[in-house]
Amino acid sequence: MEKWIHTGYTAGNAYDNTVNTNASSSEKTENNSFSDMLSEKYLFSPKDLTLSEYKLYFHEKMNNLYTHPSQKRLNWFIDITDAAYRRMQNDPAYEQQVLNFLTQAKSTNYRGCVPRFGLIHIDDTWEKCYGYTYGIQDDERARRAAARKRLEAQRAKKARRKKLLKEYLKKKAQAKRLQDQLLNAKISKRKVEHARLLKSWNNDRQRAQAERAYEANLLMLARREQQLASQTPY
Numbered sequence: 163m164e165k166w167i168h169t170g171y172t173a174g175n176a177y178d179n180t181v182n183t184n185a186s187s188s189e190k191t192e193n194n195s196f197s198d199m200l201s202e203k204y205l206f207s208p209k210d211l212t213l214s215e216y217k218l219y220f221h222e223k224m225n226n227l228y229t230h231p232s233q234k235r236l237n238w239f240i241d242i243t244d245a246a247y248r249r250m251q252n253d254p255a256y257e258q259q260v261l262n263f264l265t266q267a268k269s270t271n272y273r274g275c276v277p278r279f280g281l282i283h284i285d286d287t288w289e290k291c292y293g294y295t296y297g298i299q300d301d302e303r304a305r306r307a308a309a310r311k312r313l314e315a316q317r318a319k320k321a322r323r324k325k326l327l328k329e330y331l332k333k334k335a336q337a338k339r340l341q342d343q344l345l346n347a348k349i350s351k352r353k354v355e356h357a358r359l360l361k362s363w364n365n366d367r368q369r370a371q372a373e374r375a376y377e378a379n380l381l382m383l384a385r386r387e388q389q390l391a392s393q394t395p396y
Contacts (some may be wrong), residue, residue, distance in 0.1 A: 208251050213244065216251045227265050232272040238280045245286035259290070260284055267293065274308075 208216055224240075248259035267282065277295035284291050 167212070208254075208257075211251070213247060213251070217247055220247065220250065220257070223261060224264055227268045229268045230271050232276055233270075236272075236276055236280060237278065238282065238286070240282045242284040243286065246284045249286045256288075261286065263291070286314070 208219060211219060220242075246260075250260060266280070275298055278297035280293065280295040282293040
């Protein structure tokens with residue numbers, strides 16, 4: 163059963179639906195281990211402790227649980243009823259279930275979406291237990307880092323666009339030069355063909371003119387011979 167109610171979050175922030183916890187300052191014990199003190203005094207079972215002693219014993223276990231570094235500035239409030247302490251004291255399985263719940267909560271990595279406040283409520287039945295977080299911490303450093311990342315992304319995007327535009331203009335210029343070269347080659351080929359055809363036409367015209375002149379000369383000579391032949395000799 164889901165035991166957490168989360169508020170102040172938006173979807174898609176890599177939140178993994180678990181929470182972390184730190185015992186409040188009022189729940190901190192002294193550096194000396196309470197269980198070690200009891201062990202030095204006598205061999206004990208949690209059932210043999212008074213309720214106040216069991217609370218100190220349980221808080222020491224809770225405070226020794228690993229806490230993820232992302233929860234450094236998360237303010238947690240842990241509310242454990244006396245009925246819950248009594249049941250955990252007399253029911254090791256329920257105590258372990260609660261400790262597993264707190265372990266899961268304390269080990270959560272919130273990354274850049276650390277809540278401002280959180281509450282864990284532990285009661286004498288598992289159905290009554292719940293927890294919730296509220297708000298998101300206003301982390302100036304995180305916002306500056308996010309702003310730098312956005313600026314870097316914008317600069318990278320602008321530089322890429324500039325590079326792509328430069329490559330496009332370069333390719334366009336190369337295509338224009340190639341097109342000009344092909345067009346010039348085509349024009350040169352047409353000029354050569356035109357000059358060849360013009361020369362051939364001129365040669366044909368000159369040949370025809372020469373043939374007509376030759377024929378005209380032959381005709382004049384034939385007429386001259388006829389005139390001479392028709393004259394009476396003296």
